[in-house]
Amino acid sequence: xxxxxxxxxxxxxxxxxxxxxxxxxxxxxxxxxxxxxxxxxxxxxxxxxxxxxxxxxxxxxxxxxxxxxxxxxxxxxxxxxxxxxxxxxxxxxxxxxxxxxxxxxxxxxxxxxxxxxx
Amino acid sequence: xxxxxxxxxxxxxxxxxxxxxxxxxxxxxxxxxxxxxxxxxxxxxxxxxxxxxxxxxxxxxxxxxxxxxxxxxxxxxxxxxxxxxxxxxxxxxxxxxxxxxxxxxxxxxxxxxxxx
Numbered sequence: 001x002x003x004x005x006x007x008x009x010x011x012x013x014x015x016x017x018x019x020x021x022x023x024x025x026x027x028x029x030x031x032x033x034x035x036x037x038x039x040x041x042x043x044x045x046x047x048x049x050x051x052x053x054x055x056x057x058x059x060x061x062x063x064x065x066x067x068x069x070x071x072x073x074x075x076x077x078x079x080x081x082x083x084x085x086x087x088x089x090x091x092x093x094x095x096x097x098x099x100x101x102x103x104x105x106x107x108x109x110x111x112x113x114x115x116x117x118x
Numbered sequence: 119x120x121x122x123x124x125x126x127x128x129x130x131x132x133x134x135x136x137x138x139x140x141x142x143x144x145x146x147x148x149x150x151x152x153x154x155x156x157x158x159x160x161x162x163x164x165x166x167x168x169x170x171x172x173x174x175x176x177x178x179x180x181x182x183x184x185x186x187x188x189x190x191x192x193x194x195x196x197x198x199x200x201x202x203x204x205x206x207x208x209x210x211x212x213x214x215x216x217x218x219x220x221x222x223x224x225x226x227x228x229x230x231x232x233x234x
Contacts, residue, residue: 009158035222045208045225091160095222106151106176106223108161 002027004094006109013082014117020067021077021112023092029105032096034068034075039111040088048090051075082116089113121145122226124209130232137196139229141209148213150192151223152176152184155206167192199233206230 003026013019025034036048051059051068059066063080079086092109125140143150151166153176163176165184173184181203185193192211196203207230210223 004160006160033222037222037225044227045210047222050222093161106163106166108153110158110160 002029002094002096002105002107004092004107004109006092006112008112009110010113010115012115012117013079015082015084017082018078018080019082019114021079021090021092021114023075023077023109025073025075025092025094025107027073027094027096029096032094034066035093035095036064036066036075036077037091037093037108038086038088039091040085045091049077079114084116084118087114087116122209122211122224124207124226124229126229127227128230128232130234131196131199132234133199133201135196135199137199137231137233139194139196139207139209139231141192141194141211141226142190143192143211143224144190145211145213145224146189147211147224148189149211149223150186151210151212152182152192152194153208153210154178155208155228161208164194201233204231204233 005024032053035050037045038048039045049061049064065078067076089111091111094107096105122143131137149168152164153161155161162178164182167173167186183195206228208228209226212223
């Protein structure tokens with residue numbers, strides 16, 4: 001069964017510094033997608049960045065980048081030049097289509113609460 | 119911008135009541151989802167639907183049912199609410215999977231449901 005593990009329940013970082021959130025996953029599927037979502041306090045969940053498993057190049061979106069290690073099944077998120085507005089819960093998510101059962105799978109991690117300190 | 123609207127932000131119901139949570143999306147998305155979010159457990163998929171009148175069980179369907187009579191609307195039903203169903207419920211939508219852009223899910227604001 002697929003699993004997504006976020007081992008850091010809470011983290012903090014000073015404004016303007018860099019922080020890395022870790023995520024590991026387990027799957028036997030060869031074709032899948034990975035996402036990082038951000039949920040600010042009392043606000044809507046939004047996509048931060050995504051990575052297709054078949055792409056070797058790590059995705060980047062402005063100050064956000066991922067370190068995708070397919071063999072190690074690791075998908076960490078790096079936030080550079082942290083800003084106060086980055087304070088949020090961050091969820092790692094996995095999506096695949098099972099070639100055996102024909103069903104879709106959507107798995108979210110338990111989240112990492114990030115606090116950016118002024 | 120995609121808009122996913124959940125009918126209530128906060129809801130308080132009593133044990134044994136039948137509870138309806140409504141979700142509407144305005145982007146003609148084929149797929150719609152219901153999750154519950156609990157501290158320390160992340161998001162867990164309850165049900166999803168890939169077409170009108172079609173539904174698939176997620177990881178925790180027990181005690182819930184869903185209805186999708188129209189493409190834009192996906193309802194979550196608690197047949198007989200229990201206190202362990204107190205949670206934050208999130209609705210999401212996405213276009214058909216595996217299209218060229220593979221857009222991720224778009225989420226509503228959530229409904230915080232309390233069962234007394």
